[in-house]
Amino acid sequence: MKNVQDIIPAVTQHEYREGFVTDIQQEFVPKGLNEEIIRTISSLKGEPQWLLDFRLDAFSRWKKMTPPSWGHLSRLPKIDFQDIIYYAAPKKDSDRPKEIDPALQETFDKLGIPVGEREVLAGVKPRESVAVDAVFDSVSVSTTFRKTLAEKGIIFCSFSEAVREHPELVRKYLASVVPVGDNFYAALNSAVFSDGSFCYIPKGVKCPMDLSSYFRINASGTGQFERTLIIADEGSSVSYMEGCTAPMRDENQLHAAVVEIIVEKDADVRYSTVQNWYPGDAQGRGGILNLVTKRGLCKEGAHLSWTQVETGSAITWKYPSTVLQGDGSTSEFYSVALTNNWQQADTGTKMIHLGRNTRSRIVSKGISAGHSENSYRGLVRMGKGAFGARNFSRCDSLLIGSTCGAHTFPVIQNFNNTSLVEHEATTSRISEDQLFYCNQRGIGPEDAVGLIVNGYAREVLQRLPMEFAVEAQKLLAVNLEGSVG
Amino acid sequence: MDRVYRVGIDEVPKRLTLKEAEELRLVFVVMPGISADVPFDISIEREGVKLEIYGLYLCPRSEQVNFRVRVRHLVGGSTSTQLFKGIAGGSARVGFDGLIYIAPDAQKTKAFQENHTLLLSDSALIDSRPQLEIYADDVECSHGATTGSLNPEELFYMRSRGIPEELARRIQIHSFISPVLKYLPEEYRRQILARL
Numbered sequence: 001m002k003n004v005q006d007i008i009p010a011v012t013q014h015e016y017r018e019g020f021v022t023d024i025q026q027e028f029v030p031k032g033l034n035e036e037i038i039r040t041i042s043s044l045k046g047e048p049q050w051l052l053d054f055r056l057d058a059f060s061r062w063k064k065m066t067p068p069s070w071g072h073l074s075r076l077p078k079i080d081f082q083d084i085i086y087y088a089a090p091k092k093d094s095d096r097p098k099e100i101d102p103a104l105q106e107t108f109d110k111l112g113i114p115v116g117e118r119e120v121l122a123g124v125k126p127r128e129s130v131a132v133d134a135v136f137d138s139v140s141v142s143t144t145f146r147k148t149l150a151e152k153g154i155i156f157c158s159f160s161e162a163v164r165e166h167p168e169l170v171r172k173y174l175a176s177v178v179p180v181g182d183n184f185y186a187a188l189n190s191a192v193f194s195d196g197s198f199c200y201i202p203k204g205v206k207c208p209m210d211l212s213s214y215f216r217i218n219a220s221g222t223g224q225f226e227r228t229l230i231i232a233d234e235g236s237s238v239s240y241m242e243g244c245t246a247p248m249r250d251e252n253q254l255h256a257a258v259v260e261i262i263v264e265k266d267a268d269v270r271y272s273t274v275q276n277w278y279p280g281d282a283q284g285r286g287g288i289l290n291l292v293t294k295r296g297l298c299k300e301g302a303h304l305s306w307t308q309v310e311t312g313s314a315i316t317w318k319y320p321s322t323v324l325q326g327d328g329s330t331s332e333f334y335s336v337a338l339t340n341n342w343q344q345a346d347t348g349t350k351m352i353h354l355g356r357n358t359r360s361r362i363v364s365k366g367i368s369a370g371h372s373e374n375s376y377r378g379l380v381r382m383g384k385g386a387f388g389a390r391n392f393s394r395c396d397s398l399l400i401g402s403t404c405g406a407h408t409f410p411v412i413q414n415f416n417n418t419s420l421v422e423h424e425a426t427t428s429r430i431s432e433d434q435l436f437y438c439n440q441r442g443i444g445p446e447d448a449v450g451l452i453v454n455g456y457a458r459e460v461l462q463r464l465p466m467e468f469a470v471e472a473q474k475l476l477a478v479n480l481e482g483s484v485g
Numbered sequence: 486m487d488r489v490y491r492v493g494i495d496e497v498p499k500r501l502t503l504k505e506a507e508e509l510r511l512v513f514v515v516m517p518g519i520s521a522d523v524p525f526d527i528s529i530e531r532e533g534v535k536l537e538i539y540g541l542y543l544c545p546r547s548e549q550v551n552f553r554v555r556v557r558h559l560v561g562g563s564t565s566t567q568l569f570k571g572i573a574g575g576s577a578r579v580g581f582d583g584l585i586y587i588a589p590d591a592q593k594t595k596a597f598q599e600n601h602t603l604l605l606s607d608s609a610l611i612d613s614r615p616q617l618e619i620y621a622d623d624v625e626c627s628h629g630a631t632t633g634s635l636n637p638e639e640l641f642y643m644r645s646r647g648i649p650e651e652l653a654r655r656i657q658i659h660s661f662i663s664p665v666l667k668y669l670p671e672e673y674r675r676q677i678l679a680r681l
Contacts (some may be wrong), residue, residue, distance in 0.1 A: 072618075384607075397617075397619070399619070399621075400622070402589070402590065402592070402621055402622045402623070404620075405618070405619060406617070406619045407616070407617055407618045407619060408616060408617040408628070409614070409616045410614065410615060410616070410630070411612070411613070411614050412611070412612070412614070412630055412632060413612050413613075414610070414611040414612075414613075414632040415610055416604075416607065417604040417605060417606060418634060419632075419633070420632070420633040420634075421631060421632045422629075422631045423613075423615065423628075423629060423631070424628070424630075425615075425617060425627060425628050425629070426627040427617065427624065427625075428625075429623060429624075
């Protein structure tokens with residue numbers, strides 16, 4: 001029988017399926033970052049003066065800031081911000097201004113992302129599935145089902161279009177949850193953000209289908225600066241999903257996104273992410289630096305749920321947070337973070353309780369294999385006015401092999417004596433006993449690891465929408481290929 | 486062996502290294518009225534060590550107490566248990582910053598850490614940071630932290646059986662701190678109970 005030491009490496013080494021490059025003509029702005037570049041990006045996108053002022057203000061703040069170094073990330077390389085191309089877009093053919101470029105179509109087909117509506121319209125799929133906004137490098141190339149959604153008054157489009165068509169909404173909500181000077185990367189994003197999704201659900205509307213954004217980095221030497229804004233007006237509800245991939249390269253590429261979610265009174269937002277950026281090769285070369293700020297604001301009685309499956313990126317620095325401002329608002333954070341080879345993840349959440357009787361729940365499952373480091377970092381803060389508020393947090397770590405690290409850094413701050421905070425964390429590993437038990441019953445070692453990991457992460461995977469859950473399960477199994485121990 | 490330190494009164498070591506396989510119990514107690522910053526760093530360099538650390542901090546008025554405990558398992562095969570219990574009333578500020586570090590290859594380590602704090606007034610503040618930093622896979626490790634106030638249902642239970650509210654609260658607080666209190670010498674215990 002193969003012993004555990006042999007099986008783990010076998011399970012954790014695998015090919016990154018999405019690592020191909022699309023050969024397409026693209027236009028770039030010159031390398032580097034200065035006021036001129038920001039003006040160029042803004043004029044390329046035909047933006048109004050107020051947005052340009054917003055960017056320039058962000059840029060002047062960013063220049064005074066220093067990159068944060070408190071993360072447990074020993075492999076975070078020094079990023080040369082002058083060595084990045086801040087805008088890259090596929091060239092539009094003048095004879096096909098409306099349609100999507102066939103090469104792009106093919107790219108997204110290959111990734112399994114339905115950027116066309118034909119399948120559904122032809123009745124191939126039994127039910128309407130998902131409306132997709134596909135972002136390729138710095139621009140959104142296609143948004144599907146816009147008409148169907150518009151009938152209900154739902155606005156779902158790329159951020160740039162929203163700026164053109166709904167400037168009043170964008171102006172009202174932009175940077176209302178993540179202020180421009182919130183942190184180093186949020187300020188950078190505010191200065192140079194290119195495209196992302198914009199979504200507005202009007203009062204009382206239940207969104208009839210899942211909304212989804214798909215982010216693809218293609219061009220070399222570029223960074224992607226996604227900006228997403230989701231507004232759920234009073235009593236509305238929506239389920240939103242986000243996915244991402246990038247080609248395999250020996251260089252590190254920067255992805256610094258800002259996602260803002262406003263959940264008005266009694267509204268309900270579910271935000272799911274399956275993050276599968278290129279994680280670098282087995283020697284730790286290349287991979288995406290995923291440095292992201294995501295935050296939601298809950299008004300009275302509102303509900304926001306974050307579900308994330310993090311399997312990619314060389315470096316992940318990400319803390320989806322909720323400000324529970326309104327009385328009786330609730331939030332959940334469910335996360336599975338898997339790191340393998342030389343990946344490092346420092347991820348978790350912040351739950352800021354301000355309103356009365358606010359509730360939050362945190363379930364975080366970390367899985368480390370290879371030489372990776374996986375940290376949970378979280379904050380639960382009960383403000384002075386958080387009467388009767390409650391939080392429960394649970395953070396588990398699973399270690400596969402003896403060369404990886406698993407860490408937990410929670411912070412609990414309690415200013416209110418009627419609130420209650422509970423936190424617990426454990427670590428475990430896949431034991432030889434468990435593997436033996438499976439082997440004995442005819443389950444091969446790699447399947448056994450997949451089985452155990454999926455069982456371990458089940459509580460979180462169950463929270464994902466159907467389409468994502470299947471993908472996530474596969475991802476977990478594939479990403480562990482070659483790592484059993 | 487038991488060692489009891491009254492913070493602010495006895496001399497408290499900042500750093501300790503355990504090089505022998507021994508059983509050691511350390512108890513820290515912070516009496517009411519004392520403000521202190523307590524850094525404590527202990528390294529386990531020998532297998533077979535059984536370490537227990539208990540902490541009790543009573544801060545009913547405007548004390549500021551901050552524990553910064555580091556337990557480092559540099560070799561495997563040892564066990565450490567930590568239990569810190571605190572009470573914050575008045576405008577007290579209490580902090581617990583505890584880290585369990587398990588070095589690469591410190592296999593078969595068992596390390597546990599718990600921090601529970603009672604918040605008795607609306608202007609007191611608790612800051613709790615129980616942390617784990619683990620570099621070995623064959624270990625058993627957990628931590629837990631809670632903050633909250635006295636359970637109103639327990640209070641109601643006692644009052645409905647004729648126990649006056651004042652006494653019922655004292656009983657609740659007594660039972661909350663008793664897991665640590667029991668490791669204190671009789672004399673200290675009496676002093677604490679008299680001041681509840």
